[in-house]
Amino acid sequence: MQTHxxxxxxxxxxxxxxxxxxxxxxTQGDLTVSDGFMRAMPPxxxxxGGYLTITNNGTADDRLVSxxxxxxxEVQVHEMTMNGDVMKMRELPDGLPIPAGQxxxxxxxxxxxxxxxxxxxxxxxxxxxxxxVFQNAGQLEVPLAVxxxxxxxAGGRAPADPHAGH
Amino acid sequence: xxxxxxxxxxxxxxxxxxxxVWRWHFYAGLLVLPFLISLSLSGGAYLFKDEIDGWYHSDLxxxxxxxxVTISPDAILASAQEVVPGTAVKFTPxxxxxxxxxxxxxxxxxxxxxxxSPYDGLVQGVMPDRTTxxxxxxxxxSLKYFGPxxxxxxxxxxxxxxxxxxxxxxxxxxxxxxxxxxxxxxxxQRRVFWRxxxxxxxxxxxxxxxxxxxxxxxWSGVWGANVNEWAxxxxxGYPSGVRVDVPMSDRKLNDIAQTSWSLEHARIPESPNxxxxxxTLEQAVAAFDRMxxxxxxxxxxxxxxxxxxxxxVYPDDLSRQRVVHxxxxxxxxxxxxxxGDYGPGGRALEWGINTHLGQTYGLANQIVLLAxxxxxxxxxxxxxxxxxxxxxxxxxxxxxxxxxRRVFRGLIAMLALGGVIFPLVGLSLIVMLSxxxxxxxxxxxxxxxxx
Numbered sequence: 001m002q003t004h005x006x007x008x009x010x011x012x013x014x015x016x017x018x019x020x021x022x023x024x025x026x027t028q029g030d031l032t033v034s035d036g037f038m039r040a041m042p043p044x045x046x047x048x049g050g051y052l053t054i055t056n057n058g059t060a061d062d063r064l065v066s067x068x069x070x071x072x073x074e075v076q077v078h079e080m081t082m083n084g085d086v087m088k089m090r091e092l093p094d095g096l097p098i099p100a101g102q103x104x105x106x107x108x109x110x111x112x113x114x115x116x117x118x119x120x121x122x123x124x125x126x127x128x129x130x131x132x133v134f135q136n137a138g139q140l141e142v143p144l145a146v147x148x149x150x151x152x153x154a155g156g157r158a159p160a161d162p163h164a165g166h
Numbered sequence: 167x168x169x170x171x172x173x174x175x176x177x178x179x180x181x182x183x184x185x186x187v188w189r190w191h192f193y194a195g196l197l198v199l200p201f202l203i204s205l206s207l208s209g210g211a212y213l214f215k216d217e218i219d220g221w222y223h224s225d226l227x228x229x230x231x232x233x234x235v236t237i238s239p240d241a242i243l244a245s246a247q248e249v250v251p252g253t254a255v256k257f258t259p260x261x262x263x264x265x266x267x268x269x270x271x272x273x274x275x276x277x278x279x280x281x282x283s284p285y286d287g288l289v290q291g292v293m294p295d296r297t298t299x300x301x302x303x304x305x306x307x308s309l310k311y312f313g314p315x316x317x318x319x320x321x322x323x324x325x326x327x328x329x330x331x332x333x334x335x336x337x338x339x340x341x342x343x344x345x346x347x348x349x350x351x352x353x354x355q356r357r358v359f360w361r362x363x364x365x366x367x368x369x370x371x372x373x374x375x376x377x378x379x380x381x382x383x384x385w386s387g388v389w390g391a392n393v394n395e396w397a398x399x400x401x402x403g404y405p406s407g408v409r410v411d412v413p414m415s416d417r418k419l420n421d422i423a424q425t426s427w428s429l430e431h432a433r434i435p436e437s438p439n440x441x442x443x444x445x446t447l448e449q450a451v452a453a454f455d456r457m458x459x460x461x462x463x464x465x466x467x468x469x470x471x472x473x474x475x476x477x478x479v480y481p482d483d484l485s486r487q488r489v490v491h492x493x494x495x496x497x498x499x500x501x502x503x504x505x506g507d508y509g510p511g512g513r514a515l516e517w518g519i520n521t522h523l524g525q526t527y528g529l530a531n532q533i534v535l536l537a538x539x540x541x542x543x544x545x546x547x548x549x550x551x552x553x554x555x556x557x558x559x560x561x562x563x564x565x566x567x568x569x570x571r572r573v574f575r576g577l578i579a580m581l582a583l584g585g586v587i588f589p590l591v592g593l594s595l596i597v598m599l600s601x602x603x604x605x606x607x608x609x610x611x612x613x614x615x616x617x
Contacts, residue, residue, distance in 0.1 A: 045244040046237050046287030088225065088291040089249075116286055150251065 029137040030058025031098065035154035036144035038128055039108075041121035048122055050075070050113030050130055050144050051154075055103040063135040064104075065095040071128050073117025080110050098134070108152060122146045182568035184337070186577055189565040191333035192553075193598055194326045199546050201323035206546075208307035209378075210539035213524035213532045215300035222299040226281040226291040231264045236284035239447040239465075242267045245287040246280035254467055256423055259451060260284050261462035270295055272469075308385060318590060321386035324379040325584065325591025331372040332580075338365045360552035364545050371541035378538065381518035384427050388590040394430055413438055415472065419489065422466040426480050426487055427519050428512045429503070434491065436472040441495030444468065450475040450492055457499070460486040468494040482525040484517060567606050 025034035036052040050069075056062055067075040076091045096111060098104050106112045113130060115122075122128055126146040133139050145154060211218065220227055243254050252273035260267050266281040277295035282288070302311070309316035338347070345351040350366060352359035384390045413436040420430040445453075450465060454477040463479035475492040487505040492498065508516060517526065524532040557563035568574070578599070585592020 039248070042244045042248065044238065044240040045248055046241040047245055047248075049248070085297060086226075086291060086293040089289055114288065116288070 024143075026140060026142050028140045030056055030060070030100075031062060031134060031137045031140065032057060033132065033140060033142045036130070036142045037151060037154040038115070038122055038144045038146045039151050040124040040146055040149050041118065042149060043121070045121065046116070046118075048072075048115045048118055049108060050115055050128070051106045051108060052113075052130075052142060052144065053103060053105045054098050054132075056098045056100055059100050060136060061100050062098040062137055063095045064098060064132055065135055066133045067113055067130050068133075069115060069128065069130045071118060071120070071122070072115035073119070074115075075130060076114045076116065078112050078114045080112070095135070124148050185566055185568040186574055187333045187336045189567065189602075190577065191330060191337055192565050193602065194330045194333065195549055197594075197598070198323040198326045198330065199549065201319065202327065202542050203546050205307060205320070205323070206539040206542040208303050210536050212300060212303045212307055213535055213539075215303070218303070219298045219300045226293070227266055228264055229266055229283040229285065229290060232285040234263075236260070237287050239267070239451050241287055242282045242284060243269055243447055245289055246271060246282050249289045250278050250280050250292055252278070253469055255469060256464055256466050257447060257451075258462075258464045266290055315387075318387045321383070321388055321390075321588070321590045322594045324382050324386065325588045325594070327379045328376055328584070329581070331368070331376050334365070334368045335372060338369055354551075357552050357555035360548045360555065364548035364552060367541050367545050367548070371538050371545065374535070374538040375542065377518075378522060378535070381522040383588070384515055384519060386590075389588050390427075394427065413472075415470075419476070419478070422476060423464050423478055424480075425478060425489070426516055428508055428516055429489060432489075434476065435474060435500045437468070437474055437493045437495055437500075438472075439495065440471045444494045445475075445492075445497040447475075449497055450477075450494075453492055453497055453499075454490060457490060457502070459488050459490065463488070474500060482520075482528065484520050484526060487516065564605075 025032050027033075032055045034053050034055070036050070038048055038050050041048050050067075054064065064077055067077060069075050077096050078089050079092045079096070081088050081090075091114075092111075096104065096106075104111075115128075124146055128144040128146055130142050130144060131139055132142060147154070239257060239259065243257060246269035247254055250271045250273060252271040254269055255272050255277070256268075256270035258268040258270075265284075267284050269280045269282060271278050271280055275294075278292055279295045279297075280292050281290045283290060305311035309320050340347045346358065346362035346365055348366060348369075350359060350362040352362070354360070384393065414433045415436050417434045418430065419425040419432045419434060422434065425432070447465070447467070454463060454465065457477075459477050460479045460481045460483070462481060463477050466476040466478070468474055474494055476489065477492070478489045480487050485505050488503065490502045491500045493500055505513065505516065520526045521531060522535075524535050527534075553563065581595050581599075582592070585595050
């Protein structure tokens with residue numbers, strides 16, 4: 001529960017902070033998707049993670065059912081689970097719940113989108129595109145800014161200082 | 167034991183020897199019984215290490231086979247490093263269709279094992295290196311789990327088990343009794359039932375116990391380490407017969423990947439000429455495949471400019487043990503060693519180790535050793551039961567001291583010989599002899615005499 005709270009706070013912070021040249025938030029129905037980003041792919045890399053923040057402003061739960069991209073042969077919604085010291089990553093067969101009034105972040109080391117069969121590797125400065133399909137909100141096109149290889153968040157900078165917004 | 171109460175002179179001498187041996191059999195058992203049970207449980211399980219890891223870590227080690235085509239090893243490496251940033255140090259290609267590839271990455275939190283699907287490059291999971299269930303069982307078996315010094319106890323226990331078998335055989339030796347040689351007398355209520363069960367099981371398992379104790383010794387902290395250095399110390403740690411005419415680094419094979427006992431101290435050669443660009447992992451893997459390394463081999467990756475690609479495999483089939491170092495720039499083999507290159511001593515030791523691990527003779531090897539492990543546990547239970555039934559209330563019930571202590575001399579001479587060969591065991595024997603001496607000297611026989 002604590003990590004949920006922390007993610008929510010971090011997500012809210014990310015929303016609140018002006019982060020410069022990055023993809024603009026996209027809103028449709030009750031959902032706002034923002035801070036979409038990816039990492040530049042190292043040579044030979046066969047797959048790439050996609051990260052973004054989804055806020056459900058409504059009163060009904062929604063669900064990210066699937067995703068696709070013109071730049072990738074396939075996009076999967078993945079969950080990351082920790083069991084002791086063992087980390088596992090799997091496709092979520094039923095998609096990712098977006099509870100009413102909450103913010104869900106897809107981050108490196110957490111739940112994420114997985115771009116497979118990428119024809120041309122993503123490079124820094126480029127913008128990738130994903131189409132997200134939600135159970136209620138329907139389809140949503142979102143841009144993902146490609147940052148450096150080690151990017152931890154949108155805009156490619158170090159994690160925000162919690163006091164920076166004061 | 168009423169036959170011992172009023173014997174004639176020659177019978178008393180024989181009875182004295184019997185008592186002396188029995189006393190030491192008792193001491194040895196008391197000391198090593200807990201270790202033997204722990205070694206049998208962990209060892210019996212570790213015989214099935216591949217089966218155990220394949221089952222317990224199935225979701226990391228296996229994926230649904232999607233096609234006959236796999237992506238390149240370099241792509242698998244890149245995918246693993248995307249999830250776990252760090253220096254890739256080892257790559258283990260899938261041994262068969264449906265297996266994941268394993269990439270070992272050195273990070274500031276230690277080495278991590280990353281399991282990657284070779285079909286789509288998706289990382290299935292990550293765990294700290296060498297923490298699979300079978301690794302944990304192995305560390306429990308060697309007691310390394312409890313720190314670097316605990317394993318010395320195993321060396322002592324192994325030596326004492328040989329003593330147990332030798333003294334046990336002497337005690338078993340038929341002396342005209344009507345049963346308890348190959349048959350079990352009585353019922354579980356009676357002590358003789360447990361004595362016979364122990365003796366008959368021991369007769370069958372004894373040889374195997376000595377085998378396991380002796381072949382386990384090469385891993386031990388004092389004897390094993392010294393013999394390893396002595397056997398492989400020259401020639402850069404390579405077994406005699408292996409020509410070593412390439413530049414050598416200070417790193418040892420054991421530092422980069424699990425290796426055979428004989429090669430633990432073998433140093434890794436250097437790529438002689440630093441070139442402009444390294445061959446790709448795909449080219450290295452192709453070279454190892456071309457050279458016929460058995461499936462399941464691991465590739466240690468060069469991490470320095472003069473480093474090498476090292477392909478190594480230690481399969482169940484001893485003759486296919488192989489270590490090949492490739493120049494990371496030219497891709498040419500610098501050193502190519504197989505079981506056939508070891509000397510006769512090295513081959514014998516590696517055979518012993520491989521058989522101890524239950525690998526040499528396949529499933530039969532595993533089943534026979536599992537049966538021995540179960541026999542050891544049965545004997546331990548029987549030993550505890552017969553001691554409990556014989557033991558005077560509230561006392562330890564050490565078998566009585568022989569009246570003529572000279573019979574000890576032969577026994578001690580034998581122990582001394584064993585003690586010189588296995589110094590740590592010898593040291594523990596001296597401690598036990600002194601304790602026994604003190605107990606009988608100052609404690610008298612009052613507290614410990616039995617029946």
